[in-house]
Amino acid sequence: MDTRRGALAVPKVRRVGFFTSIEPPPESSQRPNRSQSGPVEATTSSSPLSNSPSGNLISPVLIPPSRHHSDNLTSRVAAAAAAPVPVPGPAAFRRYVAHDRSLLHVGSYNPPDSLLGTSTPSSNGEFSEDSASLFGFQRSDSTKLSASFPNGGFDLTLAVRAPQESETKITTASASEGKKKIAEVSGKSESVTTKPQKEKEPKAPKDKTTKAERRAIQEAQRAAKAAAKGEGNRRADESGRANPGKTAKKPQPKKERLPVTSSVSEKTAVAVEKEKRMDVPQTLMQYDDRSRVDKAKRRAVVEQTESKNKVELFLHLPQYERGNQLPNLSSNFFTLDSIHHAVYKVGLQHLAGDISGDNARCIAMLQAFQEAIEDYITPPMKDLTMDLTTKINGYVSFLIECRPLSMSMGNAIRFLKNQIRKLPVNLSESEAKSSLCSDIGRFIDEKIILADKAIVQHAVTKIRDGEVLLTYGFSCVVEMILLYAHEIGKKFRVVIVDSRPNLEGQKLLRRLVTRGLDCTYTHINAISYIMREATRVFLGASSIFSNGTLYARVGTACIAMVANAFSVPVIVCCEAYKFHERVLLDSICSNELGDPDAVANIPSFRTNAKHSKTIDNNKNLQFLNLMYDSTPSEYISMIVSDYGMIPPTSIPVIVREYRREHLLL
């Protein structure tokens, strides 16, 4: 069966925007009916164009009828993708992909029966990513899913129950209220009844040739669905009638077989993954990847509880509930064995937010590593290079648990690992250790401290008398520049723009005012007003990617864009060790989620009892506290790094020319 052709034949529809977890209607209702010529039923409120069952989702795209069963699957998927209201973005796809593997062996999905060849999980790869992932997703047990997706759970059952109602939870919050009740009532029977429906799917290819038969089944399903829409409780029976005699018999024997195949595939996948990880250090973990997250959790030192109410688009990022792990961790302090105490301390500081700022975090981490290496003793029968690397890896994963690493820290870790790998074999342990420690010290000195000084020297030449410099948030390099410029007698004024919830600008304001600088403090809301006065914008950076995209504290992009609109030059100050060879296109793929309560915690809001009730434990309300955003390079006039003043287009040159040197140092 040519599954690939099917996937190719279907036009791919890109999904954009926010969405809630909406999945395609269940298999039963999705019976392929590419040849359906019957009248469009009243329940399908969609345009008459889409005669595929996914027309239930209001689909503006006519999917060309295809010949194979698999074609239909994919086309259905694509049609579902084309539905205008529930538009899952790329993040969702990733999530689906991630779940695909782990969920394959769950539920009643019966691979051997499938004509699709998807019975062997490897053939999943034949599909386009989207279809494959959705495909796998559909087969998974809905209850299982509802457990794994806290806020998606009801949506899932709903989608199974009444696909035509599958609108985003966010948009139709009120509508979902009623549905929820139905779901709760028939929640138990639901999981049973959906199984037979799914069971039928693998069977389908057998009666592939008989159109009429299929159509009959389809009609029956439609009828069932229509009934279900009218009355949720009765629907279970209806669907049971629609495909009778297939209940609960098959799952048992097949369940045995499936885990075997899937576990094998998982093993190979793990191996591949491992290899990949060797090649590409610091691949970002996708936190919607259940299996990996679970595995990571088992190893975890920090017991984090994931936040329940996450924004869908950012499910791939870790978000934990704050404030409950710290006492637990600090009580563990004397019992820990695998983590060096210096690293542990730094991890706790990261977790508690005592150390913030990329440079400070990076220096603290490196110094902790330095200490750990000093105390390190190679176990007998082990190689220092190998063992130390695994040790460092353990430390790093601990630090990641505490708080996701910044790009600069990733670079520093890469440097350290390279140093370890490059250690001459004939070096004695003490020599090796002292050489590593001095390397780390040199990295801190040359790449961070001296680099900052060089940046200050360069940037000061761009400050003239009588200027108004605008800065956003807190960046220690920018602070150094402003203080130095003041010291050498330049006359200028500073506008500090700040934003909730961190209000880091206040720290900068305090420091500048005590040194006698003329400051104006405002919030980001006033940016378009205050930008009129500014003649230069100085920004700090967390990282700069090789397409020139600036990755910095959230709000930076807004500042840069407004400055660009007012044609005020934007100067970004960034040490070269923060340059990264990756390419970043949006702020979604790699980002960090902060404490959502910080956003929710508005003083006036809290005091009002009525408001606080709406905020607390409201399923329809999700707080998003993004930590970073990305600024496209066209809004940046200049980047000041330790290599001088360069345009953002030259980042790849620096990365290319100095990566070798950077690693060698």
Add this chain to the structure above:
Amino acid sequence: MWRRSPSFILDERRSSNSPPMADTTRGPFQNPDSISAYYQTRAAHHGVITSDWLAQAQAAVGGVTGEDQPLSSDNQLGTEKSFNVIEEFNNWRKQPDLAEAVAAIRALAAVIRASEASTMMELEIELKKASDTLKSWDKTSISLTAGCDLFIRYVTRTSALEYEDFNSAKSRLLERAEKFGEISCKARRIIAMLSQDFIFDGCTILVHGLSRVVLEILKTAAQNNKLFRVLCTEGRPDGTGVLLSSELSKLDIPVKLLLDSAVAYSMDEVDMVFFGADGVVESGGIINMMGTYQIALVAHSMNKPVYVAAESYKFARLYPLDQKDMAPALRPIEFGVKIPTKVEVERSARDYTPPQYLTLLFTDLGVLSPSVVSDELIQLYL
């Protein structure tokens, strides 16, 4: 039409030399003249570039060689060596067809030749000093500074220097210096050849300023029997367009002279815009004669390609953020009528064109997009 004659320039330089202006900020090395030396050089070159003035200029050079000596003897700190550098430089500078940077390169090569240093380090320090003297003689000239820097980079960046004995190392340095001078001289030819692909039959080219590279390009195109038309801006107050158009008409290229303010009016009949450059800065933008920026803006808004012809020794490690972000090169401006003393006059001789308004740069390194300039500079300097 008011035209500046070479003798006029020389007269003016002489007269402005004698009463030193009350400018307290001026360092001891600086050219003691409120009119930037950059502008003087350019004006002098514009004067002598036309062939019929060549003889006159050459004659003037003979009379003037002594003139610059008091100028350079102003620097009290100047040693015998640095004095020689300036003199040497000025001698080379007088050559009508030699760019300022190339003259500086030649002068620095002469420094190596004349050096009595006995160690490599000494020689390097001497060279550095000489180039510093040259640079401080005229801080406003970008190509001079860039040429000196590049020369030092190019010459001293030989790994061979460390192993060989001093004399062979010195000869090696000289060799490299000569080579660099040669490359710089050839640059204009290379650029002219490279740009031929961009000039097609029947096109109309707008030219602003009097750039020898652009002139070379147009000359080569005419020699290749390409049929094209040139629009020259007048280029007040130097009348650069007038000079260029008279040169072009000698080559039988159809040429039309416009007022500087008529650029937007005639832009729709233009197919491409050609500029020279005084300096190419790190962002990929150019610093060029006043008016370049506005023409580039007009061309950009009308979607006409803007080509810049510049030798690679004009690449400078500068990064102006806006127009006022560079050392201003001031010049005298004649309005023909008496200007009341209360009226201020904008005397800057050049402006900065940001890279987003330029299409391509023709350099002896190849045809580059503006963003590549920075890449080249990084590879050269870091």
